Amino acid sequence: MDRLESIKELVSSRRLKAFLVSDLKNVRYLTGFRGSSALLLVTRKEAFFFTDFRYREQARLEVKGCEVIVPEGALLRRVRRTLRRLRVHSLGFEFNAPYSLYHGLKNGFRLRAVRNMVESLRLKKEREEIRLIRTAVKRAEEAFSEIKPEIRRGVTERSVALRLEEALRRRGCQRIPFDIIVASGENAALPHASPSEKRLEPGDLVVVDWGGEAGGYFSDMTRTLLLEGPGMETKMRIYDTVLKANRSAIRAAGAGVKAADVDRAARELIERAGFGDFFGHGTGHGVGLDIHESPRISLISKDILMEGMVFTIEPGVYIPGVGGVRIEDMVCIGEKGPRVLTRLPKRLEVV
Ligand code: ZN
Ligand code: ZN
Numbered sequence: 001m002d003r004l005e006s007i008k009e010l011v012s013s014r015r016l017k018a019f020l021v022s023d024l025k026n027v028r029y030l031t032g033f034r035g036s037s038a039l040l041l042v043t044r045k046e047a048f049f050f051t052d053f054r055y056r057e058q059a060r061l062e063v064k065g066c067e068v069i070v071p072e073g074a075l076l077r078r079v080r081r082t083l084r085r086l087r088v089h090s091l092g093f094e095f096n097a098p099y100s101l102y103h104g105l106k107n108g109f110r111l112r113a114v115r116n117m118v119e120s121l122r123l124k125k126e127r128e129e130i131r132l133i134r135t136a137v138k139r140a141e142e143a144f145s146e147i148k149p150e151i152r153r154g155v156t157e158r159s160v161a162l163r164l165e166e167a168l169r170r171r172g173c174q175r176i177p178f179d180i181i182v183a184s185g186e187n188a189a190l191p192h193a194s195p196s197e198k199r200l201e202p203g204d205l206v207v208v209d210w211g212g213e214a215g216g217y218f219s220d221m222t223r224t225l226l227l228e229g230p231g232m233e234t235k236m237r238i239y240d241t242v243l244k245a246n247r248s249a250i251r252a253a254g255a256g257v258k259a260a261d262v263d264r265a266a267r268e269l270i271e272r273a274g275f276g277d278f279f280g281h282g283t284g285h286g287v288g289l290d291i292h293e294s295p296r297i298s299l300i301s302k303d304i305l306m307e308g309m310v311f312t313i314e315p316g317v318y319i320p321g322v323g324g325v326r327i328e329d330m331v332c333i334g335e336k337g338p339r340v341l342t343r344l345p346k347r348l349e350v351v
Contacts, residue, residue: 003030004047004065006121011092012044018083018091019117022101025289026094026118028216031063039075040066041082048082050075076104083109092117123286123294124308129217130332133287133310136219137330137341140212143167144223144344152351153202153227157182157195160208168212177218177291181209188324191281191316202229205323211291218291220312221342222328226350231322238317239348241273242325245315246346249283253313253331253338259295259303266315267299275317284312287330309333310341
């Protein structure tokens with residue numbers, strides 16, 4: 001069914017008179033609009049799209065299925081006017097909306113913060129969305145393969161990150177989903193280290209976490225390399241454990257499976273190897289128009305995996321003073337079980 005029709009049905013089934021969408025990713029998902037200023041008002045029967053004069057032409061080309069309104073003044077004032085014209089006195093708004101939006105509507109309307117309206121639709125990817133995600137994966141993989149020979153002793157983390165970002169952009173990524181992580185040696189013990197001027201040294205584990213983009217959709221992946229040098233044995237053992245955890249979690253995934261059980265599959269393996277204290281984060285997260293979205297693959301997650309979901313599997317082990325390993329793949333739940341979208345090899349590469 002058409003996305004706008006689905007959201008109208010949700011407005012009705014959640015007993016709302018109207019729903020105001022302010023999250024730009026959600027607006028894009030529902031209308032096709034790619035600009036940076038918009039509000040979307042959905043009633044049980046209609047949809048009204050508001051943007052400012054800069055986007056008049058773009059809205060005309062991109063927005064489908066809505067009445068497009070380009071007010072002279074503030075968008076929210078025009079939303080209020082439209083609501084009064086429709087004789088709507090109560091409405092839902094997104095749980096993560098800015099306070100200014102609440103403030104601008106609270107006099108005159110009964111308001112209800114609602115979670116998971118558009119997000120519940122975005123959870124299951126359509127064929128076209130999966131195609132774009134695959135392209136985002138491909139661009140990221142090609143960019144990495146291109147710069148990988150440059151990951152060697154003597155180069156700085158920052159220069160690797162910079163070259164990778166450039167390669168992503170050259171392959172058509174309009175946006176870089178998050179700051180690329182290149183963390184080596186002791187820095188690799190921090191799961192979210194930012195690239196520094198540190199040079200790669202013999203014996204360093206080098207964690208590279210990056211993502212691509214295509215048509216607004218993101219990809220997210222991590223590979224860890226090892227530089228020939230001291231202390232190889234321990235580091236190889238850590239790598240081997242994380243790789244087994246990654247494979248075990250992927251095997252556990254499937255339609256109808258609890259996300260928490262997928263996390264457990266990775267976590268138990270790491271615990272059994274004696275590294276349980278060094279895996280502090282969840283095993284994965286959904287990826288789509290946002291780099292982190294539902295489902296959450298963690299022990300406390302209540303999510304149940306369904307066909308069409310796309311998420312990461314990214315167990316890691318981080319040991320202060322030694323370094324860290326993370327191996328992150330993207331997985332899609334297909335008709336016949338989980339499909340790994342990431343194609344880059346993941347056996348340990350010693351460089
Ligand atoms: Zn990542
Ligand atoms: Zn991730």
